[in-house]
Amino acid sequence: MASEHETPTPSSSFDPSLPKRQSCSDCPFCSISSIYAPYDPQNPPDARSRIIDPNLPSPGPSTFIVLSTPQVMAFLDIMPLSVGHILVCPRNHRPKLTDASQVEAAELGRYLRVLSAAVVRATGIKDWNVVQNNGAAAAQVVPHLHFHIIPRPELRDKRSERFTATMFGRGQRDDLDEGEAVVLAEKIRQEVAKVVKEDQKQQNSSKL
């Protein structure tokens, strides 16, 4: 498992300092994590801010950031299975979940809940799957640990039928519509900010 120089305590307040980063030059998610600096999830940058400009990875695919902390990043999947399909990963290059540090694992758990709530609010879709694949036999494509959060609109609509066939590497997935993506990512960032503020408020009131 990863070497770790912090205690496994997920930070509840924002500290923009980056831990020493372990990167990998040909990994698309390491490329994203090197391009996009952390920002305070409670105060996300304006949609037109250069900090989250979707075109920065050029000539790589546009990237629509919905979370960027010193430990964890999240962005829209470029071939979504449904509207609101996002990926959540550690900033450091960790091939599998077992390669994550103790802090990263706890932070991923913390933000899976926050991002799930934000995606539900931003899309209005109340049901969703969380999926994380480790290794080729488990249909992992990008070898940098990532969780999928995938809204599931209805039990019997076309996207649902297609879901089981495509989740694990087979079948067709749509490309992301970039106009829609700009609006959706902004909505999710705003909802993340609200959820984190609510959490902070609850923590503060429980300390009184």
Place this chain on the structure above:
Amino acid sequence: MASEHETPTPSSSFDPSLPKRQSCSDCPFCSISSIYAPYDPQNPPDARSRIIDPNLPSPGPSTFIVLSTPQVMAFLDIMPLSVGHILVCPRNHRPKLTDASQVEAAELGRYLRVLSAAVVRATGIKDWNVVQNNGAAAAQVVPHLHFHIIPRPELRDKRSERFTATMFGRGQRDDLDEGEAVVLAEKIRQEVAKVVKEDQKQQNSSKL
């Protein structure tokens, strides 16, 4: 989201005191969590100990505990998709991931990594999926938040072919062989203990 009276700091040492529990009388996972007391993951009970007796839920199905902390429980799936298929859930009744407290979400993240490592070591299967379903449209069956950890033995074996058809509620799943389950659960508990001890050692050495 759940009311929470602790700060969101996953405990790194074992504290057997149970937080005030939110339970639900007709939920099978609440039944398991009320029957099985927490134990220190670094010192799991002997396989014949009453604390983890698989038959305690009688007349309910036998339950093979692999982790039982004040916040999080894990046990073998009674209809596994592969050898080593386990479920990981909060002790409290939380229908969806968004219903978890901040502490529970971080603890789930922490133990998903620990349990994944333990399952890989206990089964020898290097690839696996982590899946968590929220709501009927996402194929959630038991309405108590749980993650699946599902080893994936090979890309093209029969279990793999069956996987995508059965993961989301369709198709056939085998019943757990109870003789094999006793041995497997013991192996996983032992591997969890090793992983947690290694983590503790690493934490201590990084503090020096």
